[in-house]
């Protein structure tokens with residue numbers, strides 16, 4: 341939890357519930373914040389490396405991260 345990129349996270353101080361939407365349809369608010377975030381790449385790579393299941397990370401839902409994992413496996 342001490343990664344330096346977190347210090348620059350656009351979601352700092354924002355209600356965490358926003359980043360744990362109950363459905364993909366409700367993810368838009370979080371994704372809009374990620375769109376403006378300077379550490380989006382680091383955040384996404386962290387989530388992919390740690391297989392984060394829940395929540396929005398680096399502008400992606402869990403479903404979208406699964407897709408990225410599949411694509412990377414294919415191109416590896």
Ligand code: SF4
Nearest residue numbers: 349351374377383398
């Ligand atoms: S990309 Fe999104 S979830 Fe990740 S640190 Fe930035 S605002 Fe937070």
